Amino acid sequence: MNIAKPNSYRSGPDDRGHFGNFGGRFVAETLMPLILDLDKAYTEAKADPAFQAEMNGYLKNYVGRPSPLYFAERLTEHLGGAKIYLKREELNHTGSHKVNNVLGQIMLARRMGKKRIIAETGAGQHGVATATLCARFGLECVVYMGAVDVERQQPNVIRMEMLGAKVMPVQSGTRTLKDAMNEALRDWVTNVHNTFYCIGTVAGPHPYPTLVRDFQSIIGNETKAQMQEIEGRLPDSLVACIGGGSNAMGLFHPFLDDPSVEIFGVEAAGHGLTQLHAASIAGGRPGVLHGNRTYLLMDADGQIQDAHSISAGLDYPGIGPEHSWLHEVGRVNYLSATDDEALAAFQLLSKLEGIIPALEPAHAIAKVMELAPKRPRDHLMVVNLSGRGDKDVPQVGDILRGKK
Amino acid sequence: MTTRIDTRFAELAKQGRSAFVTFLMAGDPDPATSLEIIKALPKSGADVIEIGMPFTDPMADGPSIQAAGLRALKAGMTLKKTLELVRGFRKDDNATPIVLMGYYNPIYIYGVDKFLVDAKSAGVDGLIIVDLPPEEDNELCLPAMKAGLNFIRLATPTTDDKRLPAVLANTSGFVYYVSITGITGAAAADTTAVSEAVARIKRHTKLPVCVGFGIRTPETARAIASHANGAVVGTALVDALKNSLDAEGRATGKTVNAVAELTAALAQGVKGAQQAAE
Numbered sequence: 001m002n003i004a005k006p007n008s009y010r011s012g013p014d015d016r017g018h019f020g021n022f023g024g025r026f027v028a029e030t031l032m033p034l035i036l037d038l039d040k041a042y043t044e045a046k047a048d049p050a051f052q053a054e055m056n057g058y059l060k061n062y063v064g065r066p067s068p069l070y071f072a073e074r075l076t077e078h079l080g081g082a083k084i085y086l087k088r089e090e091l092n093h094t095g096s097h098k099v100n101n102v103l104g105q106i107m108l109a110r111r112m113g114k115k116r117i118i119a120e121t122g123a124g125q126h127g128v129a130t131a132t133l134c135a136r137f138g139l140e141c142v143v144y145m146g147a148v149d150v151e152r153q154q155p156n157v158i159r160m161e162m163l164g165a166k167v168m169p170v171q172s173g174t175r176t177l178k179d180a181m182n183e184a185l186r187d188w189v190t191n192v193h194n195t196f197y198c199i200g201t202v203a204g205p206h207p208y209p210t211l212v213r214d215f216q217s218i219i220g221n222e223t224k225a226q227m228q229e230i231e232g233r234l235p236d237s238l239v240a241c242i243g244g245g246s247n248a249m250g251l252f253h254p255f256l257d258d259p260s261v262e263i264f265g266v267e268a269a270g271h272g273l274t275q276l277h278a279a280s281i282a283g284g285r286p287g288v289l290h291g292n293r294t295y296l297l298m299d300a301d302g303q304i305q306d307a308h309s310i311s312a313g314l315d316y317p318g319i320g321p322e323h324s325w326l327h328e329v330g331r332v333n334y335l336s337a338t339d340d341e342a343l344a345a346f347q348l349l350s351k352l353e354g355i356i357p358a359l360e361p362a363h364a365i366a367k368v369m370e371l372a373p374k375r376p377r378d379h380l381m382v383v384n385l386s387g388r389g390d391k392d393v394p395q396v397g398d399i400l401r402g403k404k
Numbered sequence: 405m406t407t408r409i410d411t412r413f414a415e416l417a418k419q420g421r422s423a424f425v426t427f428l429m430a431g432d433p434d435p436a437t438s439l440e441i442i443k444a445l446p447k448s449g450a451d452v453i454e455i456g457m458p459f460t461d462p463m464a465d466g467p468s469i470q471a472a473g474l475r476a477l478k479a480g481m482t483l484k485k486t487l488e489l490v491r492g493f494r495k496d497d498n499a500t501p502i503v504l505m506g507y508y509n510p511i512y513i514y515g516v517d518k519f520l521v522d523a524k525s526a527g528v529d530g531l532i533i534v535d536l537p538p539e540e541d542n543e544l545c546l547p548a549m550k551a552g553l554n555f556i557r558l559a560t561p562t563t564d565d566k567r568l569p570a571v572l573a574n575t576s577g578f579v580y581y582v583s584i585t586g587i588t589g590a591a592a593a594d595t596t597a598v599s600e601a602v603a604r605i606k607r608h609t610k611l612p613v614c615v616g617f618g619i620r621t622p623e624t625a626r627a628i629a630s631h632a633n634g635a636v637v638g639t640a641l642v643d644a645l646k647n648s649l650d651a652e653g654r655a656t657g658k659t660v661n662a663v664a665e666l667t668a669a670l671a672q673g674v675k676g677a678q679q680a681a682e
Contacts, residue, residue, distance in 0.1 A: 024539075024540060025539045025540060026508060026535040026536065027535055028463065028464045028534050028535060028537075028560075029537050029557070029558045029559065029560050029571065029582070030558075030561075030562050030582065030585055031562075032537045032539065032563075032567075033562045033567060034562070172467070172470055173460065173461065178461065182461050185464075186463065186464070186466075186587045189463075189464060189586060189587060190585060190586040190587060190590065191585075192562055192585045193585075287509045287512060287513060288507075288508045288509045288535065289509060290461075290463070293512075298509070298513065300513075301482040301483055301484075301513065301514075302459075302483070302509045302510035302511075302512065302513030302514065303459065303460045303477060303510070304460045304461050
């Protein structure tokens with residue numbers, strides 16, 4: 001395919017929410033006025049210094065930012081190539097990058113006078129972050145979670161409930177993240193007047209992919225400044241895992257126009273790309289779901305297929321539309337890691353660095369294990385450690401003891 | 405250009421009555437039974453037939469219609485087979501309008517241009533695509549109009565006067581007013597609110613306005629039909645179909661009749677409104 005290279009990779013989307021051929025606003029008419037309201041409210045908030053100042057206050061003192069950029073010395077020695085830095089998003093309050101976006105959206109909801117917050121969640125990290133900020137600001141919180149995920153991410157279900165959120169197990173479809181998103185949309189269409197839908201990733205109808213990206217871009221902006229301070233230059237490569245792709249987009253976006261920086265997104269290859277997996281770019285094609293056009297896993301009739309990943313947070317048959325565009329224009333390289341590779345990386349990082357990663361960023365670490373040894377020792381590689389692995393300890397423990 | 409939809413509403417206007425619009429899912433519970441059911445609808449009093457195109461992720465539908473779509477998919481239904489179903493229906497009936505209703509992805513994957521040619525030749529008259537608001541008219545709405553198919557838009561309680569002109573701009577055939585904020589099969593519609601909303605839409609358009617979502621009984625159908633040009637019933641018919649199935653979800657000897665009988669009862673309700681309106 002012949003696709004013209006843009007002058008900048010950071011100017012999108014257009015005013016109708018398109019990144020090239022991707023994105024858009026494919027929603028029911030009932031929701032359309034709400035999405036236009038949100039777009040307007042976000043545009044106003046972005047231009048309001050008070051909004052940014054208030055958010056910065058909470059980012060510093062409540063979330064605990066900036067998150068460290070940590071030189072993973074033993075992992076670097078072990079792999080014997082690139083110098084590996086971990087962007088420590090798992091040290092944020094609530095244990096993942098999700099809180100960056102939720103804080104922004106909750107502050108928007110408050111500006112818009114919405115008192116009831118709904119969210120979908122896969123691994124439960126977005127649900128926990130949403131429940132946390134709803135508790136902090138005294139808002140009603142309802143979290144939709146696939147029944148399969150409720151089962152495999154029990155620690156996060158308990159956390160959400162302790163924080164006062166109502167967790168609704170979703171029994172429809174494949175009972176995972178995509179069905180949770182369907183159910184959240186059904187709730188929103190029903191409770192339009194008082195409800196704000198806090199989407200957890202860079203997907204959904206415009207303006208969600210943009211506003212989530214903007215709130216997550218603090219990851220890349222901090223990384224740029226921190227690397228400048230530590231090494232006096234830009235990193236040479238970035239690596240991040242991708243389900244919907246918000247941690248990746250947050251890290252990547254500030255670097256898209258720095259041509260010397262190689263960028264790698266890692267999708268979940270599940271049991272392998274020829275079997276059940278969740279790698280939309282590697283194994284899917286463009287289609288329309290959940291409000292946007294993007295790469296999706298589907299059959300010949302356009303029916304959405306089941307995704308599979310060991311990681312509930314990556315278990316989604318789509319990907320954010322901006323990633324689809326970055327893939328087509330060739331700016332980002334999309335790779336994939338299997339369940340087994342992620343499990344090996346999970347154990348390696350735990351043992352070498354004393355950091356138990358979530359299964360999601362373990363996929364990114366798995367590709368670092370392949371990429372780093374092939375790079376010279378002065379190559380600076382940043383991997384986004386997007387979440388901590390506490391939630392996965394029971395599941396991984398069972399697998400390692402041969403119970404599952 | 406005049407479609408079967410335009411012709412049908414013109415006839416009904418002459419008779420001074422409202423349309424009874426039915427919705428069922430293509431291929432539910434299997435392709436053969438589905439064709440029999442669709443064929444039975446006009447005889448039972450359906451004036452316009454909406455046929456759902458099954459989709460795995462129907463974001464605006466409640467549990468009944470979600471389950472109907474999954475039954476159809478399990479029975480091997482595809483968009484191609486949905487068009488064959490329409491073709492089968494048209495062998496015996498060249499007057500009753502057929503509207504396909506569903507979500508965009510299966511059409512996008514089929515190929516928009518090819519779909520429009522095939523749908524037109526199969527005997528489809530109009531399309532209702534839930535996830536294509538006016539903001540995405542270039543995708544399917546404008547090509548469908550060019551191909552001679554009506555693109556029927558949903559207007560909702562959140563579509564205010566400021567937005568209505570945009571929603572109505574490229575709408576043809578009729579306007580489908582969604583009587584509640586919510587999913588199919590949810591709360592019952594409030595007749596007073598519906599009547600006000602229909603009047604509001606009619607200030608902006610000469611097109612017929614049909615009302616759907618929340619109509620389950622002949623009584624509600626009558627009440628709604630006396631304030632609109634048509635009443636749409638979906639979930640109640642899908643539920644009647646489902647209740648006639650065996651434990652494995654397969655059609656029984658009762659299935660076609662179960663749908664036909666409820667259709668007849670609802671049609672009586674709508675015809676009752678004719679007298680009320682006169």
